Amino acid sequence: MSASEITPYSPPKDIVIIGAGIIGCTSAYYLSRHPLLSSPTTPIKITILEAGDIAGGASGKAGGLVAKWAYPKELVDASFAEHVKLAKEHGGAERWGWRMVACGEWRGRVGGSGKKGKTPKGAGEHGVLPEDLDWVESEATEAYEPMAEDGETAQVHPYLFTASMLALAQEKGVKLVEGRATSIQYTPSEDTKDRYVSGVKYVDTNGVDGFLPVDTIILSAGPWTPTLLPQAPISGHRAHSITIRPSHPVSAYALFTSFTYPIGTRTRTATPEIYARPNNEVYACAPGDDEPLPKGTKDVLVDEKVCDQLVKDVGVMSKRLRDGEVTARQACYLPNVNSGPRGCPIVGRVEGVGGLVVAAGHTCWGICNAPGTAKAISELVMDGEITCANLSRLAPRNFF
Numbered sequence: 001m002s003a004s005e006i007t008p009y010s011p012p013k014d015i016v017i018i019g020a021g022i023i024g025c026t027s028a029y030y031l032s033r034h035p036l037l038s039s040p041t042t043p044i045k046i047t048i049l050e051a052g053d054i055a056g057g058a059s060g061k062a063g064g065l066v067a068k069w070a071y072p073k074e075l076v077d078a079s080f081a082e083h084v085k086l087a088k089e090h091g092g093a094e095r096w097g098w099r100m101v102a103c104g105e106w107r108g109r110v111g112g113s114g115k116k117g118k119t120p121k122g123a124g125e126h127g128v129l130p131e132d133l134d135w136v137e138s139e140a141t142e143a144y145e146p147m148a149e150d151g152e153t154a155q156v157h158p159y160l161f162t163a164s165m166l167a168l169a170q171e172k173g174v175k176l177v178e179g180r181a182t183s184i185q186y187t188p189s190e191d192t193k194d195r196y197v198s199g200v201k202y203v204d205t206n207g208v209d210g211f212l213p214v215d216t217i218i219l220s221a222g223p224w225t226p227t228l229l230p231q232a233p234i235s236g237h238r239a240h241s242i243t244i245r246p247s248h249p250v251s252a253y254a255l256f257t258s259f260t261y262p263i264g265t266r267t268r269t270a271t272p273e274i275y276a277r278p279n280n281e282v283y284a285c286a287p288g289d290d291e292p293l294p295k296g297t298k299d300v301l302v303d304e305k306v307c308d309q310l311v312k313d314v315g316v317m318s319k320r321l322r323d324g325e326v327t328a329r330q331a332c333y334l335p336n337v338n339s340g341p342r343g344c345p346i347v348g349r350v351e352g353v354g355g356l357v358v359a360a361g362h363t364c365w366g367i368c369n370a371p372g373t374a375k376a377i378s379e380l381v382m383d384g385e386i387t388c389a390n391l392s393r394l395a396p397r398n399f400f
């Protein structure tokens with residue numbers, strides 16, 4: 001019998017979640033709501049270990065789009081309805097900026113003669129633009145195409161969502177330990193080649209060594225996952241973003257843009273993604289680069305030149321952004337998966353290692369797919385199997 005096929009299933013007693021990004025914090029939330037936790041006969045300890053700040057990586061610096069048309073489908077289907085439920089139960093609109101948003105592709109040419117594109121449904125006085133999309137330069141617009149039907153795209157503020165998930169989990173007894181996990185400890189099986197997790201060594205924020213005994217580990221360290229599980233084929237891809245307080249409020253649109261504008265004798269093509277948020281904030285991000293992954297979220301380098309260019313680009317296509325105030329200039333690392341089923345994160349038990357569960361590599365849809373991932377993880381850990389979705393494609397054995 002392999003360690004990953006232990007029968008009968010016995011509930012965990014000591015769970016440690018490594019990484020307080022959106023995947024770790026949302027997993028803590030779902031575990032803390034599991035019925036087993038309120039059973040007086042089965043005390044279960046849940047600890048979340050974080051090396052830097054809560055949501056200090058991509059989870060606090062992402063755009064926050066939540067889409068029915070995202071991927072992979074099995075995880076999206078499990079996640080969208082959970083986002084709706086969480087927002088309803090905990091006042092997500094006020095607490096983490098949950099709302100439905102229109103989403104479209106905008107193409108333009110600034111400083112040239114705009115060609116009229118296909119007129120979308122709802123197009124109004126701004127030519128090819130929908131009537132309420134009044135904050136982009138209408139005369140520069142070449143085309144606007146909606147990317148989804150109404151009701152298929154929503155958004156959250158990713159930092160506020162992640163921090164709320166953790167706070168709600170802490171209300172139910174989840175403990176936060178501030179420290180960097182340095183290694184996972186294993187105990188060999190007496191009769192097979194398998195091993196079982198037995199502890200996590202860590203260094204706290206004062207540099208003091210610590211140890212947490214465990215029977216279950218949820219490894220949700222985003223792009224840093226291979227530092228603790230080298231065989232996980234995950235890498236980090238740096239991306240810059242800014243936030244702007246526009247000069248006048250902007251309507252609820254998430255825009256995937258592509259536009260050109262002249263710089264001297266040259267023409268620049270820019271492709272920022274620009275998301276209006278509630279509370280008069282606009283988020284924009286630039287394409288990624290190959291800067292190597294640093295030790296932790298606090299060591300991420302922000303290239304001011306990239307942020308300056310992003311400020312300039314978005315200002316070219318929108319006067320309200322040009323006249324607005326830049327409120328954040330930041331960078332973070334997208335967790336990419338380098339092998340296995342395309343576009344899929346790694347979610348499930350590691351074969352041959354009892355008690356080790358991976359939930360990492362969510363690429364560009366980790367905000368969208370966190371609730372489905374977390375619900376599935378809580379079922380796997382507490383009940384022994386995932387029933388909310390068929391996530392067999394995402395099982396670690398398909399990746400390493």
Ligand SMILES: Cc1cc2nc3c(=O)[nH]c(=O)nc-3n(C[C@H](O)[C@H](O)[C@H](O)COP(=O)(O)OP(=O)(O)OC[C@H]3O[C@@H](n4cnc5c(N)ncnc54)[C@H](O)[C@@H]3O)c2cc1C
Binds near residue numbers: 054064181223227
């Ligand atoms: C520019 C950009 C825009 C994006 N926009 C969207 C979007 O609109 N919608 C969407 O769905 N997704 C989006 N994403 C993707 C999304 O941000 C990620 O998929 C998601 O945040 C990954 O979450 P995570 O918890 O796995 O990783 P992370 O957020 O990286 O969290 C991992 C955590 O683990 C901690 N950690 C690492 N090593 C250790 C250790 N040894 N011990 C303890 N703690 C450790 C880190 O400090 C970190 O806090 C975007 C990503 C980027 C880069």
